[in-house]
Structures are given as structure tokens and as C-alpha cells.
Amino acid sequence: MARLVSGEDHHHHLELDKLHSTCKEWGVFQLVNHGVKSSVVEKLKNELEEFYNLPMEERMKYKIKAGEHEGYGNIGKEDGKRDWADRFYFITNPIHRRNPHLLPELPSSLRNILESYFMELQKIAMKLLSFIAKALEIDVNEMIELSENGMQSVRMTYYPPCPNLELAMGFAPHSDATLITILNQVNGVDGLHVNKDGVWLPLIFQPNALVVNIGDILEIFSNGVYHSIEHKATANMVKERITVAFFVNPKFEAEVGPSPSLVNPKNPPLFKRVGMEQYGRDYFVRRPHGKTYLQHMRIEDGQDNLNKTSYIEN
Numbered sequence: 001m002a003r004l005v006s007g008e009d010h011h012h013h014l015e016l017d018k019l020h021s022t023c024k025e026w027g028v029f030q031l032v033n034h035g036v037k038s039s040v041v042e043k044l045k046n047e048l049e050e051f052y053n054l055p056m057e058e059r060m061k062y063k064i065k066a067g068e069h070e071g072y073g074n075i076g077k078e079d080g081k082r083d084w085a086d087r088f089y090f091i092t093n094p095i096h097r098r099n100p101h102l103l104p105e106l107p108s109s110l111r112n113i114l115e116s117y118f119m120e121l122q123k124i125a126m127k128l129l130s131f132i133a134k135a136l137e138i139d140v141n142e143m144i145e146l147s148e149n150g151m152q153s154v155r156m157t158y159y160p161p162c163p164n165l166e167l168a169m170g171f172a173p174h175s176d177a178t179l180i181t182i183l184n185q186v187n188g189v190d191g192l193h194v195n196k197d198g199v200w201l202p203l204i205f206q207p208n209a210l211v212v213n214i215g216d217i218l219e220i221f222s223n224g225v226y227h228s229i230e231h232k233a234t235a236n237m238v239k240e241r242i243t244v245a246f247f248v249n250p251k252f253e254a255e256v257g258p259s260p261s262l263v264n265p266k267n268p269p270l271f272k273r274v275g276m277e278q279y280g281r282d283y284f285v286r287r288p289h290g291k292t293y294l295q296h297m298r299i300e301d302g303q304d305n306l307n308k309t310s311y312i313e314n
């Protein structure tokens with residue numbers, strides 16, 4: 001079970017040492033006193049339950065179109081297992097990147113509560129990223145520059161009750177492409193598992209907690225000091241499970257790469273640099289699978305050594 005990082009009044013009291021060691025050792029933590037009003041969370045739950053109860057034709061208005069990856073859908077069968085989740089993925093920020101057929105076309109009561117919720121999460125994300133910059137001992141402005149008005153997206157997942165977990169696929173093992181992901185287990189049904197040093201551990205959510213995952217981009221940005229967490233999810237045998245994952249990324253114009261302030265002759269860059277726009281495109285070409293995409297960003301031995309030799313003079 002992952003360690004907790006929480007504060008008394010919201011997260012103003014996050015202890016930097018604890019945050020640092022948690023991000024290094026675990027790559028996942030729970031925020032208990034996050035400050036999102038319980039009325040917002042309750043309304044979100046009710047609205048999502050209502051949405052998933054809509055007739056199929058209504059929900060299919062948002063279905064993923066050929067060649068796109070935003071929208072509502074289910075991937076059918078994979079590796080002989082039935083996909084046991086409906087996923088609804090779309091970009092939420094920057095506003096001009098929103099797909100006009102998705103969020104703007106949702107039933108207004110759902111849209112309104114999502115907007116309030118995303119606003120709250122955006123605030124929490126910016127605070128957390130500032131804390132993370134401090135914990136990494138880099139200039140907070142560098143983090144703000146990278147992530148302010150960043151690319152944000154959401155995946156709302158619905159797992160129906162599943163009588164036979166053996167035959168069904170929930171969410172296959174992957175790490176998120178993000179700086180951080182804020183996961184809300186909206187109706188309180190557990191099912192997230194994290195890979196801690198090769199062992200899959202079920203994550204037991206604290207009541208009303210938000211779970212924060214470190215994503216690949218933060219592993220890259222921290223030049224490997226922090227680790228993205230590989231995770232997977234399963235359905236529940238008797239209850240439906242509803243989750244909302246909020247993905248926090250650099251802005252499209254930014255470069256994904258190790259922070260210049262963490263790279264020096266003793267610590268050569270471990271990862272390549274690539275524009276956020278390109279990074280996102282490349283990520284979607286592959287089906288998320290373990291931490292394979294991060295591997296692709298790693299500087300190969302030869303290149304790494306080249307970098308090292310060019311520093312040897314000092």
C-alpha cells in the first residue's frame with residue numbers, strides 16, 4: 001500500500017522530504033485533504049452514473065471516430081480477453097484544443113460539474129507541481145513555464161460489474177504519459193493495482209482520497225530521479241466501478257526532456273528531448289503497454305556514453 005502524503009488544511013503542509021521520497025520510491029501517493037468540496041464530488045458521481053445509464057445510442061454520439069483517439073468507446077477483445085471497460089477520453093485544455101463534438105456537447109448538467117471539477121484539479125495540479133519542483137530543488141518558475149496552461153486531458157472509465165475477472169480485461173498495465181495524473185475513484189470501488197518493484201499491489205483508497213500518479217514525463221523531466229508508476233485496473237465482481245483520470249502535461253509548445261538544472265557533467269541526460277506535440281502523437285501510435293514508451297525516450301548506451309565523454313574534460 002502506497003504511503004500517504006496529505007496535509008491538515010488541504011495540502012499546504014505537504015512535507016517536501018516526504019513528497020520527495022514518495023515520488024522516488026513509489027511514484028504514487030494519495031491526497032486526502034485535497035480541498036475539492038464533497039458536494040462537487042457527490043454531484044460528479046451522480047452525473048456520471050446518470051450518463052452511463054443513458055441509452056447506448058445517446059452515449060454513442062460521442063464515439064471515437066476513425067483515425068481519432070478522443071471519444072467514447074471500448075476496444076472489444078484483446079489477447080483473448082474481453083475489454084471490460086468503457087472509456088471516454090478527451091482534451092480539456094487548452095480550451096481551443098477541445099474537440100467540439102465531445103465536452104461541449106455533453107448534457108449540460110454533466111458538463112457543468114466536469115468544468116468545476118477540472119478547475120479544482122487544475123489548481124491542485126499547479127500547487128503539486130510547484131511542490132514537486134521544490135522537492136527536486138529546481139526553480140519553481142521552470143515548472144510553471146513548462147506546465148502553465150498545459151495540455152490537459154481526462155479519461156472517464158466505466159467498468160461494469162464483472163462475474164468472471166479471469167476472462168475480462170480491465171485496464172492493462174501501463175504508465176501514464178503525463179507529468180502527473182490525478183485519479184478519482186468516483187464511486188469508491190477499489191480496483192487499481194500498482195507495480196512496486198515487480199510485485200503487483202492492490203491500492204486501497206483512503207475515503208475520498210485522490211490518487212496522484214507520477215507519469216513518464218515527470219520521470220524524464222526529473223532525469224530519472226522520480227519514477228513513473230506502472231499500474232493496472234480491474235473491474236469488481238458485483239459493483240460497477242467509475243473512475244476519472246485527469247492528465248496533467250506540459251504545454252504543447254514546450255519540450256519534453258530532462259530539466260536543464262538537473263543535468264550536469266556528473267548527471268548526463270538519461271532521456272531524449274522532443275516537443276510535447278510530437279510526444280503526444282507518438283504516444284498514441286502505440287497501445288500503452290507497461291513502461292515501453294518511456295524506454296523509447298531513453299538515451300541508448302552509445303549515445304549516453306558520447307554525452308559522458310564530451311563532459312570528461314572538467
Ligand SMILES: O=C(O)CCC(=O)C(=O)O
Nearest residue numbers: 155157171192233243245
Ligand atoms: O480506472 C483506473 O483505476 C485507472 C485508469 C487509468 O489508469 C488511466 O485512465 O490511465
Ligand SMILES: [Fe+2]
Nearest residue numbers: 175176231245
Ligand atoms: Fe493510467
